[in-house]
Amino acid sequence: MKKIFTSLMSLALVASLTACSGGSTAKTSQTASGSSGSGNSITVYSPHPAETINLLVQEFENKTGIKVDIVAAGTGELLKRVESEKDNPLGDVLWGGGAESLQAYAQYFEPYKSSELENIDPKYYAKDNTWTGESPLPMVLLYNTNLVSDENAITSWKDILKPEFKGKIAMADPAKSGSAYTILVTMLTAYKAENDGWDFIKKFYSNLDGKILSSSSGVYKGVADGEYAVGLTLEKEAIKYVNAGSPVKMVYPSEGTSAVPDGVAIIKGSKNIENAKKFVDFALSKETQSIMSTQLSRRSIRNDVEAPKGLGPLSDIKLVDYDFDWASANKEDVLNKWKDVLIGK
Known part of the structure; x- marks a missing residue:
């Protein structure tokens, strides 16, 4: 039988990494235990690269004063975690991951219709608003x-x-x-x-x-x-x-x-629902989407933000x-x- 070489990141490893600020993937305070519902914090589950997390989480914290705790792992692991915590959610937002993967777990997300949707093509968000694309x-x-x-x-x-x-x-x-x-x-x-x-x-x-x-x-x-x-x-x-x-x-x-989009979704039963909505609005805003385009080379989900340097129109692909x-x-x-x-x- 052929060996399958992997570098698996187990949830136990995620917990050990995110508990230590020096060894975490993001600059913000991180935890594997989830949000405490303190009123001025939010726990975000994210498969995004450290570069994306570090830049945008800092922007969000500076803009809102809300403290962000990140749990970083692969999309599949995070979705399984959301499912296992359905009776006592420890996270507030899942930020990142292919939209079809989020759609498969839509029952675990809270519908939210962001005010930013007027600048986003309906094909990029769920009909029931359980998730919204953030980048094709x-x-x-x-x-x-x-x-x-x-x-x-x-x-x-x-x-x-x-x-x-x-x-x-x-x-x-x-x-x-x-x-x-x-x-x-x-x-x-x-x-x-x-x-x-x-x-x-x-x-x-x-x-x-x-x-x-x-x-x-x-x-x-x-x-x-x-x-x-x-x-x-x-x-x-x-x-x-x-x-x-x-x-x-x-x-x-x-x-x-x-060109399936990455998505962002509020976890059903979030203990910090208002902060979660603010995070989703932030992720979809023109300011944030422009940062994603110019500094992270990510195509914007919005119709009023230009494509990143070196990339032609999506219509040419x-x-x-x-x-x-x-x-x-x-x-x-x-x-x-x-x-x-x-x-x-």
Whole structure:
């Protein structure tokens, strides 16, 4: 049986990290116990990178005077945590993670219609307002130009099946990473004609050679550092390395890709509901969205904020016919089939 190499972040590890300010992923005070409902604080669960958390949480604290406690982990782990705490919620907001993953757990979120929605296309938020998109996220291929020649340049999903890339591909675990789940469904959609895409996925997993990362951050970092030749990742992270002059190229697969948004949602039963609403409004505001675009290279969910440096209009990108509702409703089944691929069924 092939070994699956992972760098798992268990909730116990999250607790130990977030309890220590020196070893946490964010600069703000962090906790694994959740919000106390003190009236001037909020507990935010987030899979966002430390750079995003540090910058925007500080902005929120400075703007509102509300103290933020962060619990950082992968989208899958955080959603399971929200579910397990449903009778006694310890968090107030889930900030980040693919919207179809949030939709799959919509019963654990509190509907909230932000005043910022007038500047956001309805396709980017839930009809019942249980979650709102904060940034559309095209999925891309990123490859290291020191490891991939111009003659062998990657242009499509199909290219990652080439024998020369066996064991040299970075992919996060779809069961733990919201973006990786979106990528998985995107490939299934692109190759739907082949056994609903699963024939392609089996070939793809074979080329991974058992190497699966537990965190999406390991993908783009690994490619930029030359640990992997190619990675399946998010546009918002890949473009940072492109703009910084790293030896990488970013590609929108010729078969088409997806642009599912990250989302933000208030956890049902939040002990700090008013502060939670303020955080959602803050995340969706033009000021915050502009910071995300200019400083974090994240596309804005708003129709009045320009695209980040180096990125063209979303309309220029070829997109597959991504069925958001199907991806959300069938997430458990898709992940079970993915698990079957891993164990060779």
